[in-house]
Amino acid sequence: MQNAKDTFYITLRNRLTQVNPERTMLLRSVTRPGILVEEAESPMALPVLDAFTLRWTNLTMLPQLPLPLAQMSCEIYYSTAGTQLNSGLDRGRLLEAMDAELQQMLSPQSAPKMNYTTTPATGMLTSIFWSEPEFQPAVSVRDQISRVALLTVWNWQEAGER
């Protein structure tokens, strides 16, 4: 499944740079697109504001098909406190902007699967594909507002793939 998870992240990251190149974050002293995979970063006390955080949760295998089909649940969390310039009063607008960006990043809902453990990355034989996002209600906590989008990512397990 790691190829699928890597492909999903890289696909969204690349699309984010097209959708909103201004959305960047400073993480481990590197400025990079504002999206990260939680399990691939150091534990954080607080989620990164104004960035998308991917979390992989459930996993189901459908083995009775020509290739095993992995069905993976992904939560995409994002939050904002608005801008200092506007004293945070624009946090609702910024959350809405992230809603729209995420929708654009998720379309089209498939991507050719890549193996990023090789240099350069090599294309695989199948594509990953995913469901429509289920946007959960916005949550306001003091000066921050956040949302989680839930979706399912499917991955054909190719021969020899772990």
Add this chain to the structure above:
Amino acid sequence: MSTSTNIPAMTPTARRVRAYFAPVNRTLGQPAVFDPSLSANFSLDAPPSPWMDLGWVEAFSRRSASKYGLLAAGSPANTQYQVRESLDATVSLRFSSWSKLTMALAAGSQHMNVITAATPAPGSGNGSGSKGVAAVSLAASGSTVTFLAMASTDAAKFAAGSLVAVDVDYTAQTGYVGSGVSAAYVASAAAVNSDPDYIRRVTFNVARVQSVSTTGVTLAQPLVAGVPTAVMKVQPILGFVDREGGSFFQEWSALFVIAGDQGERIFYYYPRLQAMGGAEEAATPLTAATVHVASSKSFTASSASANVANLKNAAATHTTQGASLPSSSSAQVLTPMHINQSERISLAANFRALPVTDANDGERAVCFRTFVPPAFALI
């Protein structure tokens, strides 16, 4: 890691069906052709001519209704041969968008344009519209598929945003009428009261006006019949009307495409589909109850966001003590939401497939199914 160069024959996965329709030349009995050997890789957003994109459809269902018989012999009797007794198939679907074409396809019979009534309105009214305002002539030249050239005084009769029908006068023609698309069948001039507006009343050559100038009217969409001829005239219309009844059967060529998640494509090409039902709609509530996808580790419960959760609890307490602000702290609780009566209305359409002859072997067929496998899949 994967070392294979191919994958086994796959199970297609897809989520939607896209529909394309093209007019059948009813007079000559010629359906539009979809040749997969020439067009299987067309962009779904730009279908080859003459196919018209009607977008994603819902509840697509196709059914074989062909009947088979058998010839049995012996004692006890056992089947020796099978015979195909009849060839029949049906298709049903729902259009989510309402347009001239989708309404006509779903209505089954003649589909009419509601021509703006003349003033004062003649007669006492009519269910499919009264006598219309006088039609406007086109200039002898200058019109295009999206521009109607006319005198400035005539152009002034139209407003940006209005709807127009563009077609020839009815002059006692019989048979199929309508430019670009056979829109109705006229048995006799008397049947349509020799109404000069009759063809414009049923024509598919309609469009919305984008802007008006002293030289003519610019359309927001191309006319299905192509560049209008100088003998065509223009009338304003308000919308569309169809009936439960009528003797005409819409007949169109149809192409349905399933684009699989692995790049495969499935085509269902029906050369001749005739409507087999009257006007029906399907209503779907806009706000179905929210179904939460339970997760073993949600963000609000994780260690990584524990502090946020604490903040959330603190905020909830704060707002309770404050002035009972409507807090969204229950945002991820599994509750149905926004239950109201809003529904979206889809057009339900049902068709019967009629046969054509396959030029490759002379066999009769009502549908052609084409499968283009995904890359790397064994076949």
